[in-house]
Each structure stands twice: as structure tokens, then as C-alpha cells.
Amino acid sequence: xxxxxxxxxxxxxxxxxxxxxxxxxxxxxxxxxxxxxxxxxxxxxxxxxxxxxxxxxxxxxxxxxxxxxxxxxxxxxxxxxxxxxxxxxxxxxxxxxxxxxxxxxxxxxxxxxxxxxxxxxxxxxxxxxxxxxxxxxxxxxxxxxxxxxxxxxxxxxxxxxxxxxxxxxxxxxxxxxxxxxxxxxxxxxxxxxxxxxxxxxxxxxxxxxxxxxxxxxxxxxxxxxxxxxxxxxxxxxxxxxxxxxxxxxxxxxxxxxxxxxxxxxxxxxxxxxxxxxxxxxxxxxxxxxxxxxxxxxxxxxxxxxxxxxxxxxxxxxxxxxxxxxxxxxxxxxxxxxxxxxxxxxxxxxxxxxxxxxxxxxxxxxxxxxxxxxxxxxxxxxxxxxxxxxxxxxxxxxxxxxxxxxxxxxxxxxxxxxx
Numbered sequence: 001x002x003x004x005x006x007x008x009x010x011x012x013x014x015x016x017x018x019x020x021x022x023x024x025x026x027x028x029x030x031x032x033x034x035x036x037x038x039x040x041x042x043x044x045x046x047x048x049x050x051x052x053x054x055x056x057x058x059x060x061x062x063x064x065x066x067x068x069x070x071x072x073x074x075x076x077x078x079x080x081x082x083x084x085x086x087x088x089x090x091x092x093x094x095x096x097x098x099x100x101x102x103x104x105x106x107x108x109x110x111x112x113x114x115x116x117x118x119x120x121x122x123x124x125x126x127x128x129x130x131x132x133x134x135x136x137x138x139x140x141x142x143x144x145x146x147x148x149x150x151x152x153x154x155x156x157x158x159x160x161x162x163x164x165x166x167x168x169x170x171x172x173x174x175x176x177x178x179x180x181x182x183x184x185x186x187x188x189x190x191x192x193x194x195x196x197x198x199x200x201x202x203x204x205x206x207x208x209x210x211x212x213x214x215x216x217x218x219x220x221x222x223x224x225x226x227x228x229x230x231x232x233x234x235x236x237x238x239x240x241x242x243x244x245x246x247x248x249x250x251x252x253x254x255x256x257x258x259x260x261x262x263x264x265x266x267x268x269x270x271x272x273x274x275x276x277x278x279x280x281x282x283x284x285x286x287x288x289x290x291x292x293x294x295x296x297x298x299x300x301x302x303x304x305x306x307x308x309x310x311x312x313x314x315x316x317x318x319x320x321x322x323x324x325x326x327x328x329x330x331x332x333x334x335x336x337x338x339x340x341x342x343x344x345x346x347x348x349x350x351x352x353x354x355x356x357x358x359x360x361x362x363x364x365x366x367x368x369x370x371x372x373x374x375x376x377x378x379x380x381x382x383x384x385x386x387x388x389x390x391x392x393x394x395x396x397x398x399x400x401x402x403x404x405x406x407x408x409x410x411x412x413x414x415x416x417x418x
Contacts, residue, residue, distance in 0.1 A: 003035065010040055025040065030064060032400060042068055070088070104131045107135065133403065174195065181201075182321040202346065203323050204391060205387050207387060225262060232261060238274075246356075253362075255289055264307075267295065309334075311328040311335045312366070325337055330384060334376045334377075336369075350383045
């Protein structure tokens with residue numbers, strides 16, 4: 001049994017698994033630690049400095065340690081926190097290498113990819129053979145330009161900063177020994193950017209935590225959700241790119257035909273305050289039909305999903321694997337998603353597809369599902385069967401095998417691995 005020392009460069013790493021990178025890391029790393037020695041170099045905000053813990057604090061297993069560096073609260077320009085983290089993490093990684101000579105740097109997203117690229121280059125000049133594996137979760141958003149949907153476009157500095165981010169992520173992809181992407185669609189984009197080797201490894205889902213047997217009664221009681229109303233649910237960050245306004249507009253269409261409905265929006269408000277979204281609901285005349293729960297406890301997320309008569313994840317096209325959508329599938333509820341090539345590849349016929357930013361067609365699909373119990377049940381069963389294929393244990397096994405291949409071979413005879 002071969003064993004590696006793997007340094008994982010990630011963003012947030014704590015018990016509240018919200019956000020794609022955080023869910024991925026908190027899900028797969030305990031499995032990796034069963035065969036390898038893992039240290040995670042993660043970030044905490046400066047206001048959380050009292051929570052900082054030093055290497056090698058054990059997490060679940062003595063072979064999995066976490067070390068934190070502080071991010072900054074003061075942000076004079078957009079993404080100033082990112083440049084601070086690059087500096088802090090670069091020095092922290094080099095200092096860690098003096099104590100613990102890791103074999104592999106496994107980085108996620110552009111900030112940590114930049115740190116991995118800098119450190120791997122410096123160590124190479126010192127004659128140290130370190131493999132850098134980069135997992136650019138958001139590369140698709142930069143390649144396709146989908147970031148234009150984000151609110152940052154209102155800041156005049158955003159265009160310049162986005163170009164800088166894209167430039168760095170492209171260099172990360174090109175310089176890494178290997179790149180991991182979520183789908184074959186993403187892998188083609190990685191090849192387009194000049195990656196040496198691309199391995200498509202999908203995201204996963206905890207099928208024990210998210211399953212059709214979840215009891216949602218306590219969630220309904222806690223947030224006073226009408227029992228008899230048909231429930232339309234969304235779980236995730238309440239931001240523009242997640243299509244929340246389009247969902248509210250679609251519900252306004254549904255309410256004209258099926259008045260006994262409720263839209264439950266579960267998630268925090270990192271972009272605009274709750275009042276902004278309540279005003280949107282008021283503008284569409286459905287303020288009495290929309291419930292905002294705000295952030296909920298981690299164990300409550302599957303409860304919220306399971307209570308859905310229809311689950312809607314209307315995120316803009318070409319914006320990632322959508323772990324939340326797969327979690328809802330695992331709960332066995334009928335799901336609606338925005339149509340695009342990568343989602344067709346992952347979700348196949350297990351969800352109903354709608355065009356992006358089209359409340360009329362979205363509303364029609366919701367109405368059709370709510371009025372047809374058989375179709376709803378069949379779609380939910382298909383979704384659950386699909387989710388079982390993406391259980392984290394299987395994904396982690398595939399990742400462990402891939403890490404071993406990358407480390408042992410160094411390079412592959414073929415540029416494609418999909």
C-alpha cells in the first residue's frame with residue numbers, strides 16, 4: 001500500500017459544509033486520510049482568530065490535520081482578501097514544508113492554485129520533486145464569461161480584477177502536473193487552456209445524510225411552513241447568479257393557477273440583505289407566498305429539501321456541478337434545473353430542464369409537476385437512483401486512485417484521460 005503526504009490548499013474548512021469547495025473537502029478528505037497523511041491549509045476570517053488551531057490538530061482521524069491562516073476583514077478593493085491570503089498561504093506552506101515534507105500539493109480554486117504554483121516552482125528550483133495537482137472548481141465561469149451575471153460588474157474595478165483572476169487561473173492550469181475537473185465538459189475547457197493532463201472526477205453526495213427517509217416535520221414546524229400548501233424549495237446562497245429572482249417570478253406565474261403554494265428559500269444573504277429579496281417578492285405580488293429562512297443548521301438542509309414537492313435550482317448555465325442539486329436528487333424529490341451541456345452530462349434525465357432566465361417556462365414546468373403526482377413521483381425516483389451513482393465513497397475511491405497514478409507516473413502518455 002503506497003502512502004503519500006498530501007498538502008490540501010482549500011478555502012474554508014469547518015463543520016458547516018456550505019459552498020462547493022467546502023463540501024468537497026469536508027466530504028472526501030476523511031476518506032483520503034484512511035490511506036494517506038493529509039494536512040489542510042485553510043482560511044479563517046480575522047474575526048474568527050480565537051478559533052484558529054495549529055498544525056496538527058486532529059480532525060476525525062490523526063492522519064488528517066488542519067492548519068488555519070487568517071483572512072482579512074478590511075477590503076479596500078474587491079478581492080483584496082485574496083491577495084492577502086496568497087501572501088499568507090505562500091509563506092505558511094513554505095514554513096510547513098520545513099517541518100513536514102509533503103509529496104503532493106492539491107489546490108482548489110484560483111487563490112490556492114496560485115499558492116500551489118508559486119510553492120511548487122520554488123521547491124523545484126531547490127531540487128525538490130513536488131507534484132502540484134490543481135482542481136479549478138470555477139474555471140468554467142471564467143472561460144464562458146458567466147461571471148458577467150454577478151453583482152461585481154457594478155464595481156468599475158471588477159473588470160480589471162476578473163482579468164487578473166482569469167490570467168492567474170489559466171497559469172495555474174497550465175503549470176500544474178495534472179488538473180482535475182468535474183465533468184468531461186470541464187475537462188475539454190481545461191485542455192483548451194493548455195493543461196498537461198486532465199482527469200474528470202465528479203462531485204459527490206452523502207447518500208446517508210440526504211435520502212428519501214429524512215423526516216422534515218421539525219423543519220416545517222420550526223419555520224411555520226403551511227402543511228397543506230404545495231412546497232417549492234431552493235437551498236443555497238441567495239445571490240443573483242443562483243437565479244433566485246427568476247424563481248420568485250416563476251412562482252408568481254404558478255400562484256395564478258395554483259394559489260395554495262409556498263416558496264421556501266433556504267440560505268444566507270451574502271450579496272444583498274434579506275430586505276432586498278423581500279422587496280423583489282413584493283414587486284411580483286407574492287410576498288405572502290415566499291418564506292426566507294436565512295442560514296439554517298447543517299442537519300436541517302436535507303430536511304428542507306425532503307419537504308419539497310418540487311425543488312428548483314435555477315443557477316446560471318455553465319456554473320459548476322451543483323452539489324445542492326444532487327443532494328436534492330438524493331432526497332428523492334423532483335428537481336428543476338437550468339439546461340446546459342454540463343448538467344445534461346451529469347444529471348441526464350433525472351431532472352426537468354428549463355431555459356435560463358425564463359420565468360414563464362419555469363412556471364409552466366412547476367405547474368405541470370405539481371398537478372401530476374405520478375410524474376412527480378417518477379422523476380423523484382429517477383433522481384434518487386442517479387444520486388446513488390455519485391456517493392462520496394465511490395468518488396473518493398476514484399480520487400485516491402487518480403492521485404496515485406499522477407504521483408507514480410508523473411506524466412501520462414495521453415493528454416486526455418476522459
